[in-house]
Every structure is written in structure tokens, then in C-alpha cells.
Amino acid sequence: MGQYKYGRRNQKLMTNLIFFGIPASWSLYLAVDYFQGDSSRGFFGLLPPEIRLYAFMSSLAIGIGVAYVGFRSMVKGSQIDGEIRLEAGRLRMDVRYGNRVEPVELEIRELTFVENDDERMRIASPGGEYIFNSSGFVSGDEYQKFRMEMTCEKYRK
Incomplete structure (x- = not known):
């Protein structure tokens, strides 16, 4: 993935x-x-x-x-830091809470897309809300691929 x-x-x-x-x-x-x-x-x-x-x-x-x-x-708040991985229907990433970094693993089918457009994607999960800005990715194409893969994975049966 x-x-x-x-x-x-x-x-x-x-x-x-x-x-x-x-x-x-x-x-x-x-x-x-x-x-x-x-x-x-x-x-x-x-x-x-x-x-x-x-x-x-x-x-x-x-x-x-x-x-x-x-x-x-x-x-304050959490910030996504490092690599984001989409593997076997799970979203894996490292999240920075203040001074500590914790790995987070979310089931994609349990996520709710609050906002999903060209500028940012906001998702809600039982564990909290996460925002992915397009400026946080290496390029706009990388962000578009991530968005497409997330939405395809969400609706895949």
C-alpha cells in the first residue's frame, strides 16, 4: 500500500x-x-x-x-509527524503530543471524513480528530494520491 x-x-x-x-x-x-x-x-x-x-x-x-x-x-494539540502508512485497511502514523511522539493506528473503515477537499482532509475517529494539510506533503500530487487511496480504501469491501 x-x-x-x-x-x-x-x-x-x-x-x-x-x-x-x-x-x-x-x-x-x-x-x-x-x-x-x-x-x-x-x-x-x-x-x-x-x-x-x-x-x-x-x-x-x-x-x-x-x-x-x-x-x-x-x-497544544496533536500534530502528525513523519510518515503516514496505509497498510491492510489501517492508517498508521506518528503523532506528536507536546514533547512526546506516539504511534497511532486507525481502522480506515471506522473513520468519518469531516472535510475532504484540495486544501485539507479532516477525519474523525473514536480516538480523536486528525487534519492532513496539502502543504504538509512533499507535493500536491502526493496529497492527491493519499486522498484517493484513503477514499478507495474506505469504501472497499
């Missing part, structure tokens, strides 16, 4: 950069700018001296909050 490579390595890198890199660099910039607040070049130089501490603390809290929300959104 089929064997497909799945995983969003580049998207994970970009997401890490957005959620952690930007707030961290902004917080670092604000810290340096705050301690050089007497110069008129920075952000805090535009503010009166009485307000600088409050603006710094609120900006720092927002930066930390955004980084925390980004971290929680990356860690």
Missing part, C-alpha cells in the same frame, strides 16, 4: 521565528532603549520621564504575553 512523508519542517521554523523571535527581539530592543531613555533617538526618548517606566513594563508584558501564547499554540 501507500507510504507518504508528512511534516511541516519549514513551517515550524517560520512559526517559531514569528512567535518567539519577534517578541523576544522587540523586548530586547525595548530594554536597551529604556536604559538609554535620555537620548531622543529611541521610542522611550519620545515619552516624558514619568511615563517611561509604565510604558516599558506594559510593553515588556505584551511581548512576554505574545511569546507565551505562541508557545502554547505550538505545544
Whole structure:
């Protein structure tokens, strides 16, 4: 049967950069700018001296909050990682739950297709719901083959 490579390595890198890199660099910039607040070049130089501490603390809290929300959104939930195998009427894959990876094996005939289109396939099983994005596969043709094999296997008697 089929064997497909799945995983969003580049998207994970970009997401890490957005959620952690930007707030961290902004917080670092604000810290340096705050301690050089007497110069008129920075952000805090535009503010009166009485307000600088409050603006710094609120900006720092927002930066930390955004980084925390980004971290929680990356860690929460399950993510399919590695290879997806369709063998003998079963869907086998590795699923990442936070920091641990567990093998999952599902009977294809027990699956319910919630959504099945060109962008993504969402299936529900007694063990949970799984989403396969087309961008997670090596190519669009690979995703189409996976979709076709899943639907053929589902209705095969």
C-alpha cells in the first residue's frame, strides 16, 4: 500500500521565528532603549520621564504575553509527524503530543471524513480528530494520491 512523508519542517521554523523571535527581539530592543531613555533617538526618548517606566513594563508584558501564547499554540494539540502508512485497511502514523511522539493506528473503515477537499482532509475517529494539510506533503500530487487511496480504501469491501 501507500507510504507518504508528512511534516511541516519549514513551517515550524517560520512559526517559531514569528512567535518567539519577534517578541523576544522587540523586548530586547525595548530594554536597551529604556536604559538609554535620555537620548531622543529611541521610542522611550519620545515619552516624558514619568511615563517611561509604565510604558516599558506594559510593553515588556505584551511581548512576554505574545511569546507565551505562541508557545502554547505550538505545544497544544496533536500534530502528525513523519510518515503516514496505509497498510491492510489501517492508517498508521506518528503523532506528536507536546514533547512526546506516539504511534497511532486507525481502522480506515471506522473513520468519518469531516472535510475532504484540495486544501485539507479532516477525519474523525473514536480516538480523536486528525487534519492532513496539502502543504504538509512533499507535493500536491502526493496529497492527491493519499486522498484517493484513503477514499478507495474506505469504501472497499
